[in-house]
Amino acid sequence: MRILLVVSYDGTNYCGWQKQNNCITIQGEVEKAISEVLKEDVEIIGASRTDSGVHANGNLAIFDTDSSIPADRWSKVLNQILPDDIVIQESKEVADEFNPRYMKFSKTYEYKILNRSYPLPTYNKSAYYVYGNLNVDAMKLAANALVGEHDFIAFAGAGSQVKTTVRTIFSIDIIEEKLDPTTLGDSDDLLKTGRLIKIRVRGDGFLYNMVRIIAGTLVDVGMGRIKPEDIKGIIESKDRTKAGKTAPAHGLTLLEIEI
Known part of the structure; x- marks a missing residue:
């Protein structure tokens, strides 16, 4: 059995x-x-x-x-x-022939970013703390450029050993959740109250560190270091150094595998 x-x-x-x-x-x-x-x-x-x-x-x-x-x-x-x-x-x-290693399926990952003035210890193990007002609209524009079938070698970590670096991203959703006020200051001050930004990526497979590099690149877009219109060129360059840094592992969760 x-x-x-x-x-x-x-x-x-x-x-x-x-x-x-x-x-x-x-x-x-x-x-x-x-x-x-x-x-x-x-x-x-x-x-x-x-x-x-x-x-x-x-x-x-x-x-x-x-x-x-x-x-x-x-x-x-x-x-x-x-x-x-x-x-x-x-x-x-x-069934006896069922083997997830050799079957076609889609995976959904979620990367969480805590965006506020100070860290919250309750998120230390589950979200990447980023200070600075991230431009979520710019991040969404950049994410749209990543959707589809591409050679994602520019978003692969060193040591990735695969036959092909072509992958298909079906969707990238960026979800913004405002946190409850936790200071004595103005509750409308976004960085004081903070927000949780979730980058949800669904695709047919991912290269080594690919989702974390996508997350790091989108953070750079949100901070203004990379422009949304630069993403197409980064993909076409096939150059890892053109994309953003690899975001920390603790912000990443494998949500679901659909077979």
Whole structure:
């Protein structure tokens, strides 16, 4: 029987998804929990190898077992063993040929930016703090230029080993949420009260650090360091140095994988 798991996690304390020697990872913790139940070594296959510090609401993983435990019970069984920052949201049986590593699907990532005068500790592990009034309208214009099929090599981190750097971005939505006033000052002062800016990117796949580089580039646009009309040229240049910096990992969450 092949079991599909929907795995959510806070990636703060982990060296990413993929199992590594001498480092705690999401894959390693989930495999350890399954092996504890089955009393044998088990290897899981994940759909997305998120980086160190990156979070997920719905990563996917599969494993095979001859256990009599019903497929839909595995989530409850594993959640009793796993640490609190890893939770299996759902488990179900899938066909034996089902393998998320080789199937076509879309992924949705969300990058969160805390934009205000001072950091808020409650966002330290989940949002990138940026001081300075970001121009969200300019960021939206720049984001529109990234939508579609392009060679995104200018937005790929060093060490990306893939057959092609062409990817398709289906949509980029930038959502602005004003925060409640947290100062004694004027509640209309945007930087004092602050806002959470969410960059939600949906595509058929992403290169190494691609979403974080997109986020860093859009921050540069919001700060006026890059113009929205420059994005087309950055893509065409295929030059990583033309795009913005790689935004920190802790602001990124894998929201969903659609198969």
